[in-house]
Amino acid sequence: MKLGTSARQRRTDAGHRVPGKVTTAAVLGTVLEWYDFAIYGAMAAVIGRLFFPTDDPTVSLLVALASYAVGFVCRPLGAIFLGRLGDRAGRRSMLALTMVIVGVSSLLIGLLPTYASVGLLAPALLVALRMIQGLAVGAEWTGGATYLLEHARTGRRGLFSGIVQASTVTGFLLGTGIATVIVRVIPEQTVDAWGWRVPFLVGGVVAAIGLFVRLKLDESPAYRELGEDVRSHQQSTNDVPASDDERRAPTRRNWLLVLGIVFGVTLYGYTATSFPAFLAGIDALPLADALTTNVVALLIEVPLIIAAGALSDRVGRKKLMMGAMALFALGTYPVFALVASGTFAGALLGQVVFVVLFATVSGPMAAMFIELFPTRVRSTAFSSSYNIGVAVFGGTAPFVNTFLATSTGVDVAPAFYLTFGALISLAFLSRVRDRHDQELR
DSSP: OOTTOOHHHHHHHTTTOOOHHHHHHHHHHHHHHHHHHHHHHHTHHHHHHHHSOOSOHHHHHHHHHHHHHHHHHTHHHHHHHHHHHHHHTOHHHHHHHHHHHHHHHHHHHHTOOOHHHHTTHHHHHHHHHHHHHHHHHHHHHHHHHHHHHTTSOTTTHHHHHHHHHHHHHHHHHHHHHHHHHHHHHSOHHHHHHTGGGHHHHHHHHHHHHHHHHHTTOOOOHHHHHHHHHHHHHHHOSSOOOOOHHHHHHHHHHHHHHHHHHHHHHHHHHHHHHTHHHHHHHHSOOOHHHHHHHHHHHHHHHHHHHHHHHHHHHHHOHHHHHHHHHHHHHHHHHHHHHHHTTSSHHHHHHHHHHHHHHHHHHHTTHHHHHHHTSOGGGHHHHHHHHHHHHIIIIITTHHHHHHHHHHHHSOTTTHHHHHHHHHHHHHHHHTTOOOOTTSOOO
C-alpha cells in the first residue's frame, strides 16, 4: 500500500468489506440497550406492585410506566455529551463508555431492595438508575449505527442499517422472551420474590462481554478519513473554507427534519414493544399470553427489517418510509382494534400487521439519518436530534397510550394519537433529500 493513501481509497482497496467484529460490537451494545428496556416494560406490572404499591393495580402500572419514561429524560443530555465525545475523541471510546454505564446500571437494578424492604428509598434508587442508564442510552444506538455504517460502502448502507435496527428488536425479543419464560414457568409469588431480578442480572453479564469486544475495535474509516482531510486542508494554501453559516445551515435544517420524522416513528416503535403491559393492564389478557403474542410478532419483524433496509439501497429510503407511514396513517385504527380485541388471536394478528409496517419504516431509518449529516458532526447531530424526539415522544408512548385508554374508557383511543404522529412524520419525510446513492460526506 502506498504511503499517503487516503482512508477512502483504503476502503476501496479492501473491497468495502465490513469486518465481522465491527458488526458484532455495534450489534451487541444495541441488543443490550433494548433488552434492558424490554425487560422493564415486560415486567412493568411486577415492578409496579413491588416498587410503587397502591390499592389500585392500574395506578401502580401507570406509575411504573412513568418511571419507564423517566429513563428517557436524560437521553438528550447523554446524546449531546457522549455524541460530542464521539466526534472529538472517536466513535470507539464513546461506545466503550456507553457499554459500561448501561451494563452496570442493569446489574444494580437487579440487586435493588423493594418497597417492602426499604420503603421510599427503593423507588428513588430505581428512578436514579433509570436516569443514569438513560444518559448512556442517549448515544448507544445512534453511536453504534454511526460506527457500523461508516464502515459500509455506498449501496450497502441500507443493509447494515437494517442489521443494526434489527438488533434493537432482537434486544426487545430477548428481553420479552426471557420475561415470558419466567412468568410462565415460575409461580407469581416466586417472580415477585426474586424471579424479576434474573433478566437484569443477565444484562450485566452481557455488558461485560460487549465491553471486551468493543475495546478491541479500530476507529471507523470515515472518522479516520476526516482526520486526514483536516490535516490535508491545513497543509493546503489553495482551498477556501466555507463560512460557518454555509456549513451549519444544512445541518440545522436536517436536524429539524430528523426530529420531526422521529415523532411518528418512535410512537409506533415504542408502542409495538410495550404491547404486553398494555394488553395485560387494559385488556385483561393474561400476562403470559400478552408476552407470547409480542414475542411471535417480534420474531417476524427481525428479518423484515433487514430486508427493508437492503431494499432501500435499491429503491431509496424515502419511498419505503413514506409508503409505510401512509399505510399507518390509514390503517392504525383497525389494526389497533385487533390488538385491543381482548382475544389471543386478535392481539397476535394485530401485532403482526403492526410490525410488518413498522419494519418497512425502521429498516432504512438509520441509513437515512446518518446520510443527512457530515462526518465531523455526525455523532452529535444524529444522537441529539434522534434522542430528543425519542425522549419526548417515544419514552412517553406507553404511558400516554395507557392513560388515553383508561381515562376515556376506549381501548382503541391510542390509535388516534398514533395516527397524528404518522401524519407529522409524513410531512417531514416529504422534505428529505434522499442520499442513498451518494458517498458519506
